[in-house]
Every structure is written in C-alpha cells, then in structure tokens.
Amino acid sequence: MTDNQMKIFNNKDFRPEKYIQNLVQECVGGSELQQKKQQIQEYSEQTSSSLKKYVYANYMQFIETANEIQHLESEMNQLSHILLIEQRNLLSCLGDGNSQNLNKEVEEYDQESSSVDESSQQAIRSVKELVQGFNSKVLEGKTFLNDGALIELDSNDYRPIQRVFFFLFNDTLIVCKIRHDKKLEFISQYDPRKIAVINIKDLDGVKNAINTITTDGSKIFQCISTAAKNEWIEKFEIALKFNQQLNQKSKKGQTPPPASVQKQSNSLDNKSITSDITGSPTEENNSVTENWAPDWLAIAPEEIQSFIAQRHFEEALNLIQKSEEYIAYDSTFWNASEISGKIKNLKTSLSNVLIEELSNCQVRSLQAALRSSRRPLKLLAEMGKARQACGKLLKVCSNAIRMTQREARRNNAEISELFFCDLSQVVSEFLRAFSNQPACVSSLVVWCNTELRYFSNQLIKHYLTKGSQLENVAKCVEGVRKPCAKLTEIGLDLGYHVEGLLRSTLEQIIEDSRYRLLDTIGRSEDTWQPYNLQTKTNLKNLLREMEGFGIDLRNHVTGDTWINLTQCTVNFCRHFLSVNESCAFLAKNEALKMSVEILLRDLFLAQHAITPNSAMTVDLNFVTKNKNYLLQELLPTAIDKYEKISGRRNDFLCELRAQFGGGPPKPKPRSIYQTDVI
Structure with missing residues (x-):
C-alpha cells in the first residue's frame, strides 16, 4: 500500500465501517477485494513487526523507568512513615498537657458530640426519605461517617456496571442503586468490620478505584476524584477503629466517644488513647492509658492481602513473620488476639495459594x-x-x-x-x-x-x-x-x-x-561334509566375522574356499557365541545366573550329541574333528567371554569341559593345501 493509504489508518478520525463501505464501492469484483485485503494484512504485519522492534529497542528504558518508579514509591512510603511518626509524637506531646487543657478538650469533646449527633440524625432522616426498601429503624443510635456516589466496575475489564450510593455509619454500610429517576433503591447492607478496602493503583482508563472485599465477594468501585477515594479509605479505617474502641470501652463500662472526636484526637496514634476524665479534684490528673498496636501492625492484614493479590509472595511472608514475631514479643495491646487471628488466617491463605501455584x-x-x-x-x-x-x-x-x-x-x-x-x-x-x-x-x-x-x-x-x-x-x-x-x-x-x-x-x-533354541538344534540335516564358501570373498568375510566372536578358523581352511568343518558346526559356533554374550549380560544379576547357565549347557549338549544318520556314509574322523572343535575351541572361548562380560564363573560349562576333558581320539593329521586368502 502507498504512504497516503497508510496514513488513513493513522488518522484519529478513522472509522472502519465507513472505510469498508467506500472500499466496497470503489472495488470491482471479488479479486480486487482480495487484493485490498492482502494489502491491509501486509500493512498489519508490518505495523506489528515495527512495534516489536520499537519495544525491543526501548526495552531497557522500560525496565529503568519501572525501577525508578519503584524507587520513588519506596521513598514516598518512607516519607509517609516519617510523617506518621512525627504526628504521633506531636499528639503524645499534646496529650501530656496540664489539667486545664484537658478540661478544654472535654468541653470541645461535648461540642463535637452534639454536632456529630445532629449530623447523624440528619443522615438517618435522609436515608429514611431517599432510600426505598430499607428499614431505617436499625440506624437508631448509629454514628454517621460519610456518604457519596460511586460507580461499580466489572472486575475483569473494568467496564462500568451501575451507579451506586454509599451511606457509611459506624457499624453499617448501606449500598443503594441510583435509578434513572434519581431515586435510591436499596441493594445490600454490610458490616464495615467485615469489609477489607484495598487501594487500587491507577491504570490506563481506570483511576480513583477501590476494591472492597465483602462476604458476597470482591467488588470494584470508582470514586469521583482522588480526594474522594482517600476520604473513603480513611472513613472505613475510622469505622473499623471506632468499633474496636467501642467494644473495649463497653467492657470497662464507659461511654465511647464519637468517631470524629477519635479521629481528631488520636486516630493515627498507635500508642494509647486517653479515657474519659471525671471532674473530681482527686482524680483530676489521673488518666487511663490503653495500648494500641503499631501502625504497621494495624494495617499489616491489608498489606498482606495486597501482596498476595499482586503475587508478591516473598513480601507477604516477610510481613507475616515480622507480625508473628512482634505479637510473640509483645501481646499486651488490647486487639492483639484479633490481629493475631487475621495474621493466622492470611498465613493459611498464603500457603493455599502457594500449594495451588505448585500444583499448576x-x-x-x-x-x-x-x-x-x-x-x-x-x-x-x-x-x-x-x-x-x-x-x-x-x-x-x-x-x-x-x-x-x-x-x-x-x-x-x-x-x-x-x-x-x-x-x-x-x-x-x-x-x-x-x-x-x-x-x-x-x-x-x-x-x-x-x-x-x-x-x-x-x-x-x-x-x-x-x-x-x-x-x-x-x-x-x-x-x-x-x-x-x-x-x-x-x-x-x-x-x-x-x-x-x-x-x-x-x-x-x-x-x-x-525351549525355542533347543527346538532349532538338529532341525536341518547335516551332510557331514566340509563347508564350501564358493568364493574367496565369502571366505574372507566369514573369517573376519568369526574373529569378531573370538574364534580363529584359519587353521581349518583348506583349498581356496573350503573350511574343514561342517556348515552346521560353523553356524552353531556363531549362534552359540551370540547367545553366550546375551546370557553373560543377564548373568550380572545373581538371581538369573543359574537360568542362563542351564540354557547354555543344554544348548551345547544338544549340538554335541548330534550324530550322523546310520544310513549315511560319512568319514568318522571328520565327525570326530567337528566334536573336538566344539570341546577344545568353542567351549573355552565361550567360558572366557562369559566370565569377562558378567564377572562371574560359568560353573555348568566348566563342568562340561572337565567332563569331556579327554574327548574322542584325535584324527590323523593330513597334509592339506591352504588358500592365499590367509
């Protein structure tokens, strides 16, 4: 395709439907459409290859940029940690003031309590008037924290599903659906103590999102702005701490302060909170101090969940071990059992995830x-x-x-x-x-x-x-x-x-x-005549083959192509030595030694027992020569080769050699002609 045609695809206003419609009108016949299709496909392949080249060329820059971002995030976390420490120290200094300052704080506390009660009552009235299908009586005595509109997103492709509206009280979260007529329809109700809120980093096209893990599963909501997202995360943390403090105060018979007062006075303090102060002059300077977990330990369960979700298993395990060591060292803070239970459950969850990872x-x-x-x-x-x-x-x-x-x-x-x-x-x-x-x-x-x-x-x-x-x-x-x-x-x-x-x-x-090898012995009738190889080449090949088995037949060669042994004897020698080698390998196992020795003994005796037919006229000296060859040359060669391969002595063949030690009488020597092949 030409450069001008390529620029069409790069145009921001490019619409595929319109382009296809114009292309169909311009092209005549299916062949021209096929050519256009092929050109578009070639351009697509070129674009893909060039994109890969650019990615490869800038690969190291991507890695360096990611590392820099990671370093910046770690520095920001350190700064945030330092700010929290400074704020905690400042609050602790403010808490050590004289009794006059404490009386002023009590007065401010009463003013805040009245204002919080008014805002809570107003929020309850709003829920009663706006939300359809919800019983507002359950909100009596609740403390209002926050409300606002959010957008529910699909957890797979972050596609908007519906607009929702949250009402957050100290122990109740009301989720409503915003209908087209701007009215609110009740969807569900949750306990903030059983909700985990995870901050989701901004992605392409998805910003200001939070992930809420409830008993119904995990859902993703998008806030209006970054400030709104941070405020929701903070309010959920206040609701969690509010209920924790409420439970502790109720055990001691004291009235818990409102959540806003706790947030203003000591929401980020990880050391202690000051109990209600009475007006008695004798108890004016006495205060009850309650130990709280450190900030990093209080948010450790949420951090561990985030690490597991992001597959940062090493960081999750390190934080779990650090939390367990701290709790084992100091478990005097009042919510130690609750945090310990969460850490234990998260440890079990991490082990299940790792085992599943191993199985896959x-x-x-x-x-x-x-x-x-x-x-x-x-x-x-x-x-x-x-x-x-x-x-x-x-x-x-x-x-x-x-x-x-x-x-x-x-x-x-x-x-x-x-x-x-x-x-x-x-x-x-x-x-x-x-x-x-x-x-x-x-x-x-x-x-x-x-x-x-x-x-x-x-x-x-x-x-x-x-x-x-x-x-x-x-x-x-x-x-x-x-x-x-x-x-x-x-x-x-x-x-x-x-x-x-x-x-x-x-x-x-x-x-x-x-049984199979014994059945082959004597099947072909032996003529008891010398073996004629027909050509010198065949004789040469046979001598070389038998040398490979460890037998030298040159002393038995007569004439140009003759061997002074029967063909059955020569073939049996070749076959017996091959079987002997296989049996030697098997005899390396002591349990198989007797079986293979019996096989070799029976096979040798079967061949040695073959005699010429009484109806045949044969030279008895020639028959004796063949039997002597089996005893004097074949049998010792087989015994040596067996022992060399298996490392064991063949007792049965050695007994045969001793049994036939004398052997039949040797035939008279003859002057014979030997070929020049030797």
Whole structure:
C-alpha cells in the first residue's frame, strides 16, 4: 500500500465501517477485494513487526523507568512513615498537657458530640426519605461517617456496571442503586468490620478505584476524584477503629466517644488513647492509658492481602513473620488476639495459594516444572509446610516424567536413560529444596518406589514381551542397569529394586528361549561334509566375522574356499557365541545366573550329541574333528567371554569341559593345501 493509504489508518478520525463501505464501492469484483485485503494484512504485519522492534529497542528504558518508579514509591512510603511518626509524637506531646487543657478538650469533646449527633440524625432522616426498601429503624443510635456516589466496575475489564450510593455509619454500610429517576433503591447492607478496602493503583482508563472485599465477594468501585477515594479509605479505617474502641470501652463500662472526636484526637496514634476524665479534684490528673498496636501492625492484614493479590509472595511472608514475631514479643495491646487471628488466617491463605501455584506447574517439561516450583517450594518450606509441598512437587514430577516417557516410546527413543536422567534431576532438586527437612526423605523413597514400579510395568509391557529375542532382552536390561548405576553418585541405589521388579519376567523369557533354541538344534540335516564358501570373498568375510566372536578358523581352511568343518558346526559356533554374550549380560544379576547357565549347557549338549544318520556314509574322523572343535575351541572361548562380560564363573560349562576333558581320539593329521586368502 502507498504512504497516503497508510496514513488513513493513522488518522484519529478513522472509522472502519465507513472505510469498508467506500472500499466496497470503489472495488470491482471479488479479486480486487482480495487484493485490498492482502494489502491491509501486509500493512498489519508490518505495523506489528515495527512495534516489536520499537519495544525491543526501548526495552531497557522500560525496565529503568519501572525501577525508578519503584524507587520513588519506596521513598514516598518512607516519607509517609516519617510523617506518621512525627504526628504521633506531636499528639503524645499534646496529650501530656496540664489539667486545664484537658478540661478544654472535654468541653470541645461535648461540642463535637452534639454536632456529630445532629449530623447523624440528619443522615438517618435522609436515608429514611431517599432510600426505598430499607428499614431505617436499625440506624437508631448509629454514628454517621460519610456518604457519596460511586460507580461499580466489572472486575475483569473494568467496564462500568451501575451507579451506586454509599451511606457509611459506624457499624453499617448501606449500598443503594441510583435509578434513572434519581431515586435510591436499596441493594445490600454490610458490616464495615467485615469489609477489607484495598487501594487500587491507577491504570490506563481506570483511576480513583477501590476494591472492597465483602462476604458476597470482591467488588470494584470508582470514586469521583482522588480526594474522594482517600476520604473513603480513611472513613472505613475510622469505622473499623471506632468499633474496636467501642467494644473495649463497653467492657470497662464507659461511654465511647464519637468517631470524629477519635479521629481528631488520636486516630493515627498507635500508642494509647486517653479515657474519659471525671471532674473530681482527686482524680483530676489521673488518666487511663490503653495500648494500641503499631501502625504497621494495624494495617499489616491489608498489606498482606495486597501482596498476595499482586503475587508478591516473598513480601507477604516477610510481613507475616515480622507480625508473628512482634505479637510473640509483645501481646499486651488490647486487639492483639484479633490481629493475631487475621495474621493466622492470611498465613493459611498464603500457603493455599502457594500449594495451588505448585500444583499448576508446567507438566509437559520436567525441567520447566522444576524451575517454576523453586519459588513456592522455598516459601512453603519456610512456612513449615514442607510435607504438603513435597507431596505436590512429586505429583507434578510424576505427571511430567510419564508424559515424557509416552512421547519417547512414540518416537522410538531410548526410554531407560531418559527415565533415570529425569529421576536424578527430581532427586537432586528435591534434596536441594528440602535439605533441612529430613522427614521428607521418606516421601521421596516412596515416590521412587512407585515410579520404578510404573516404569518396570511399562518396560515389560512394551519391550520384554513373550517371544522377545534374547539379544534384544539383554540390550534392554543392560540399558536399564547402566543409567541406574549412575544414581549412586547422588546417593540413590535402586539397582537391587529394579532387578527384583524384572526378575520374574526375565526368568520366564529365558525359559521360553531355552525351549525355542533347543527346538532349532538338529532341525536341518547335516551332510557331514566340509563347508564350501564358493568364493574367496565369502571366505574372507566369514573369517573376519568369526574373529569378531573370538574364534580363529584359519587353521581349518583348506583349498581356496573350503573350511574343514561342517556348515552346521560353523553356524552353531556363531549362534552359540551370540547367545553366550546375551546370557553373560543377564548373568550380572545373581538371581538369573543359574537360568542362563542351564540354557547354555543344554544348548551345547544338544549340538554335541548330534550324530550322523546310520544310513549315511560319512568319514568318522571328520565327525570326530567337528566334536573336538566344539570341546577344545568353542567351549573355552565361550567360558572366557562369559566370565569377562558378567564377572562371574560359568560353573555348568566348566563342568562340561572337565567332563569331556579327554574327548574322542584325535584324527590323523593330513597334509592339506591352504588358500592365499590367509
């Protein structure tokens, strides 16, 4: 698109409906509309890519600006804290005046009381006249604090829902709906002591908003101005403190002062309040002092709620621990039990949020799940919730490992090494997170047992099935043993447990293989003639292959392509050594040693017992030569290779060698021609 056409979209007065209408009138046919659509789409992609470039280019500036704003906020909080301390000191100095000043304050107190009573009565009359559907008799004797109009916003997209009007008394909040005829319709009634008011920072398009958490849930209201928002927050705090002071005074049989007098005299004082002063000359200078919690402790529950809502879990936990330490050190202030109960409930809420955060970790990638779980794990361990945390962590890891195993089987990948690698990562992360929680190690042991059982069941189901080749079974088992042995480096030895889980299946596979291999011996009739390889290349390849098994056939080569052994003998040597190698790998487990030795013994005896048919005319010296080859060359080679791989002695084959030690008589040597291949 041209630059002029692009400028149309950047115009502030751009209207999509009008643009589409003009575009349809200008274009002729669907093809031209398709071209326009493609041009608009290309322009959209260009705009998106350029926006990304600008964001990337100014990324560091965004970070620096955010850091500066954070520093400014912290400085403002410090200044606010200093102002509160100065104001508290000033009020305490004013409270130490002489009795004449106190008498003046009592007179002012009486004047304020009368004015507050008049304003409260006027507010009650207004509620009675303006609010429809509300019983105003419940307001008798209440102290009026504030009223005003607000706008209720949707908590998801901050869209205005309706206009409301608040009447706030000392222990009652009346919420009314402003109808179109400017009349008020009663909606609900709340107790300010059970309402949490949270200040919401100004966002794009949403300013001067507060979040009220009531028994009905959380609602967001927008005030007319910043001053009005601050006034509502202050009035709610006055209502809360008013009721707290009222309860304490009623216990001592005294009349509580109005809320406005409390606010003017000592609403921000966190040390003490002065009780009513009598006119007796003997008690003129006596005053009763009540201890209050510090300002930071009084607002700690609201701050903790704000931290949890903003996912600042570390700050919330630090404030909870600080509050608990202060209450444990000094719990003489009168509302200590109430604040302690709130802190305890918020601590429980924080632990529930962290456990939920841990449960929702990414399960498609074990590494991602472990990384995302470190933060809630650390906090839960500090809160004494290590047992619940380790249970949730191990459950998430189980789901991640099993999903990874399914994908590996689907892609024909190596599952054994992948499983034990994932297992080692989980164990390492677990020990790092709960290094100071030895009681959680038992949960790790039980979890490892469960995962090993599941892994062995899947291994038996997919790889160690009935009829599997012995070579494939040995490779699978060896692939399990090697990575399992590496776990001992981190202090976890699971080898014995894995062998026990696979033992019965492997014994059954070895027994089935024994019957199957014995059935193949003697199936093809041996002609008892020397083996002719036809070409020198075939002979060379056979010699190289047998050297790989550890057997040298060069002494038995005659002519250019002949081997002075039968073809069945040569094939059996190749097959027997392959089976011997697989059995040696399986025999590393002491429990399987006898089964594989029986298999090798029976297989060797079956081949050694083969004799030529009586109807055939054969050279008996040649038959003896083949049997001697099995005893004198094949059997020692198999015994040495078995012992080298398994590290154990094959007792049954050694007994065979001792049993046939003498062997049949050796045939007479002959002068023979050997090929130049050797």
